[in-house]
Amino acid sequence: MPDLDAIKTEVRRLLADGVVEVVVAFKPGDTPLHPQPAFFHSPEEVDSLVHNGLCQNNLATFLTHLPKTKKVGMVVRGCENRSVNALIVEKQKSRENLYLLGVPCEGIIDWRKIVEHVGEAVLAVHENSDEVTVETREGQFNLSRNELLHASCLRCAHRNPISADILIGEPLPEGDPNLARVAVEEFESLTNEERYAWFQKEAERCIRCYACREACPMCYCTECFVDHIEPRWTESGATPAGMQGWHIVRAFHQTGRCTDCGACERACPMDIKMTYLTEKLNNDMRKKYAFEVGLDIQTQPPFATVTLDDKNRFSV
Amino acid sequence: MNLILEKHALPDLLQSWRGNYDVYLPQKMERFSHFMPLTDNSVLVTHEPHNTRISPKALFLPMTEALVKFTRFGGYEDAQQVIQPRIIFAIRPCDAQAVQLLDTSFIQEAYTDPLWLERREKTITVGLGCHEPCQTGFCTTVGYGPFNKADLDVLLTDMGDAYLVETLSKAGEDCFQGLPCASDEFVEQALIVQRNAHDQMPVAFETENLKEKLEQNFNSDYWETVSQSCLGCGVCTFLCPTCFCFDIVDETQRRERVRNWDTCMFRTYSLEASGHNPRPSKVERTRQRLSHKFVYWLDQVNQIGCTGCGRCVRYCPVGLDIRAMLRQAQTLPFEVSHAG
């Protein structure tokens, strides 16, 4: 598990020495189940910093909330590091204005699964690599960590931050890259009708609150296509066409950009599965272009590049 | 009138209503419960430690509905909605209270929303009190409670194998005709259950002078502090039973003008055609959300515009907790107003 004291010491140093103006990390929420993203501006504030398996969000999403030129420090896990890299590739931030504190990640715990097991009256949560111990008024419950992990984390192939300025803690063994492919193949093995039924069932539960969009580091457009009025790209309401339109276009806009951090699914108030779409596209990117998102800060996503020797001429 | 309903008799009773009513009740959808129409094999879900994910306001103000139809020759006609008489079963007191609050906006002397009014007039509400109050709820803090009777035709108290059925209107009484009367002793036991539930709920924040503090600190840094980690999504407001804002959009292909749920938390909500936005960042938007509930509702109808259902607390993707935000607001400086 991450060494919290070592993280705090480094964050204090960054702020005290003026290496960065702000550090983005987590602080405790009102209940142990919901740590909150937080912005630390001075060493004194750092006492309250937390970093644990219940930190649900991809902090990279806050990078585009902050001024481009601000010196920002960020505590990053494997997925967050790659999202930051993808944002640098897309020129949303320059690497010089960033200081990344990398923390190897053993996966994000889905708080809803805890509530399903033990109810809501959670007093404290302790975790190690195998077990999560939850204290409630009724007593103490030991749960298997693996069973509580979010789906994206179970198939994660990049648990270690790959380009952090400092790595806190020993690197973990990386995940099996085949797991991501297996999940996609499971969906691909369905018939057309089954796939469409799946898509309908998931998409049409949507309430169009756009929590998935706002939780995603790569959804930083000032004007989202659904908010565009002339022309209108999709129906505005919670109708089948509107909801399907949103989910399919959102996924396609992520082609070659999604790190499969799963923040979209964790933010969704309706438990809609979304990563089966983005993972399918990720898989295509890997197969057809040998491209994996966020492994460096130079390589453009295949769909954002044009070269003279492209096989397809983009002409009809 | 106080009656007893044995739980094993409930499924038949629910089915017996189907002849005359559309019956809505919380049923399982994915990993949560959701108000859906009763079918032959519906299973009532009330054992969850909290309320339905989406509030039943959606049964009065659907996420999307047509307001106006475009006719072929450039004219307009009212969109017709066929609304059957209906019973909402196991609505929680916080959600029923919220519907009553929303009446003050939708049913007014000058302008009444015809779609809202029709749904209201055709609905019987059978409330289910919260004998085990949820962890994120704070109904007692905002002046209501787990057995609040506002806007209910019937209030049920879960007594283990049976419900105490307290009818609060003629329509409610008619739905439960033929049930045996509850003994005084049973009613007394139910009152103990109700009191215990009420007493279990801690005070989440002080409401005294809260309005003045929020009002007088309109330009405070407080808003920056509490909105910092906000993502700007619509979870809190869309799940909220008292949030009622809507957008009106022309759907050309459907030849309809529709209204959709909208929220002050979206950037586009107040963005004007000129490009000017009176609430340009999440600071102003968070201020609007909290002030609406804890200042403006009080100015308008002298009631807090929050019934303490706890949904925004439970489902905020970044763990923002309105209770903590308001506790922090209580530390803000203010001056006692002597006016009025």
Add this chain to the structure above:
Amino acid sequence: MQDNGHSPYTPIPMHVLHAYYESTDHSLKTVELSFDHAADSQAFFEAFNPGQFCLLSVAGKGESALGVASAAWEGNFVRFTAQKMGSVTTALHGLKAGDAIGMRGPLGNGFPLQDWKGKNLVIIGGGCAFSTLYALTKHIHHESHRDDYGKLTLVYGTRTSGLCMYKHDIAAWHENEDMEIHQAIDVPEDDWLHHVGYVPDVVRQVAPSPVNAVAVVCGPPIMTKFTLPALVELGFAPENIFTSLEKRMKCGIGKCGRCNLGPKYICKDGPVFSLAELNALPADL
């Protein structure tokens, strides 16, 4: 608001009587609309008060809030002037005589004319927001209303002379002995015989007397922002300064929540507020 048994969200059918450009740069267009049904017309004029607005509806584009720029005595039509801005106003600019259009209104409170009786009026307008003030001036000019009010002072500023609206009437008003009229443009032009400068400065220069007077200001937000303090400096009490506000609107009847200013909805409780009322509301514009 029409009371025709229809939903308050359903526009009443209207037709374009006249449509013409109001400014030389074609950024402003005026439309005069007639009612398809006599009952709608009757309901409209029973409720109408200068300062109110309507939502003009173009099917497929949406609705746009526009102040009424005509007085009831002018005839059985309603006039609006639209600046080409969003998709609805762009569609309005494409209208020609005979075209069908929908309308909801009159909406909002309008000017408190009853309270203003017996007082001198200082009317200050800027840009295309002058439209409701034009309706107000036309209303007062009618022989059956003129004696209800005292002295009339009008200040009207536009960026250029070409952007000045309702030129024919304004030219006539210069000849009118019972009103004082001050026109202004922002930058000098050849042959311009009136003021040059911004409206707040012109107001200071003209210095209307606050004695037994009310001032009403309608203009772009920036002009209003600087004109209100100028009037306070001249001695006008906040209770006697009025302005008309704008915010993004959808329903127009206080339901959709969008145009709130604190606990007030601009569409339902406004758009006309006194400065005293505004001072008690949060600065959320």
